[in-house]
Amino acid sequence: MKSLYLFLLFIGITFSACSQDGPANKNIPPYKILTTDSTYVTPANLKKNVPVMLIYFAPDCPHCQHLTEQLTKHIKEFGNTQIVMITFFDPKTQFRAITKFVKDYGLKKYPNITVGTEGRVNIVVQRFYQVVTTPYEAVYDKSHQLVKVFPKIPEVEDLVKAIKK
Structure with missing residues (x-):
């Protein structure tokens, strides 16, 4: 009986530790990323009163590549979203x-898209969202308050709906 209890406790801890339900803090995380232009960008660089979508990705991830293709195909639907x-x-x-x-997907031609790395040391964003898999998306309203997270690969239509909330 004791071993069953310990097993169930272990399972509960494991599932809660691997959860990607979103952060308790609903503000944009205090990231500092190095862009492909060799400049650093933080949330202070975001425009006020404009929705934001953060995408945590890996350049070699096929799902991230597919999502990027879909984003660029539907870029007009995101309006002025950063x-x-x-x-x-x-x-x-x-x-x-x-x-x-950035070059392969022509991202420089979209002024509302910023791409950068937080590196392997600080990983503030990865820790903030407890990212386990990529891509991971977080949508913020124009007040920069969290609307919804997408810990699994969403349809572009779902991202557009979240932005328009």
Whole structure:
């Protein structure tokens, strides 16, 4: 009986630790990312009164690549939404992968998309959302308060609906 209790306790802890339900804090995390232009960007760079979508991704992730293709195909539906794509790739050894990703998907032509890395050391965003898999999306309203998180791969239509809330 005692071993059953310990097993159930272990299962409960494991599932709660791996949860991607979203953060308790509903504000945008205090990220600092290095962009492909070699500049640092923080939430202070975000425009006021404009919705924000944060996407935690990996340039070599097929699901992230597919999501990026869909975003660019439907970019007009996001209006003036600021899209911040953040990766954990090491800026010293993997920066080429990030710049290649930006080039391959033509992201520089979209002024509302910012792509950068928080690196492998600080991982503030990864910890904030407790990201386990990529892509991970968080949608914020124009007051920069959390509307919805998407811990699994969403349909673009679902992201658009969340932005318009």
